Amino acid sequence: MHFVPITPYHYLVLAAALFTLGVIGVMVRRNIIILFMSIELMLNAVNLNFVAFSRLHQHVVGQVFALFVIAVAAAEAAVGLGILLAFYRNKETLNVDDVNLLRG
């Protein structure tokens, strides 16, 4: 069986598909926890792009930047889930359509 050689574009198309999955999750689902998970999927797609370009340019900076993206994703998850818990305590629901107040 014959394979075409794997180019950076293969990785970019995979990352684009993963990013689109995240976008679909954010637009379709109503559970806020699933929305956060979709955002993590998108961040991982970005990281995959960084690492693919790091390999393409034979330079390690892409991996360093992916590390920063992981740090920001950790911060985002912590703060986002904290907000989510506060919201759940106020409204007893996780439906994103019910997030329509600025004060508790």
Add this chain to the structure above:
Amino acid sequence: MMEAFAFYALAALIVGFGVMVIAARNPVHSVVFLVLNFLGIAVMYVVLGAEFLAVIQVLVYAGGIVVLYLFVVMLVTLKRAPEAHQDPHRKTGLGVGLAAAVLAEVIAILVYTSSAAPVLTTAVSAAALKTPALTGNTEQVGWALYTDYLIPFEVASMLLLAAMIGAILFARRAD
């Protein structure tokens, strides 16, 4: 040949588990599929020659962030599932269609602008860095992180501290 096989197998796993994440009814199942998705991406990093990032992916994402999600999923006990209540103004089909259009556009840009696709070579060479000869991937990442990117590194630590304090303030029971 070997890389092509690994790529296609991993890509199928990653996209399949990604679909399962957003399609699963039960949030706990979503979290488990998210772990499997992250592990697939970690193996993909190994294929791409970024071993240090693969370990960080497993430790921080699959081990840390996803456990945080699991805690929150277990902490909230819903009387009524969020998906049970239908909003007539939501246009789900339109959202999926627009996302598919974006994906088709990105792939079309990639296909039509790539006349000669560059071929990937094996490993990230140390010659790209103005450093002493560094052999391992971890050494190269560490060197870049603690020399050229020292200030962003410290700023990231401040960001994590601020996020930790913010998360504690938000999740604290108001009394």
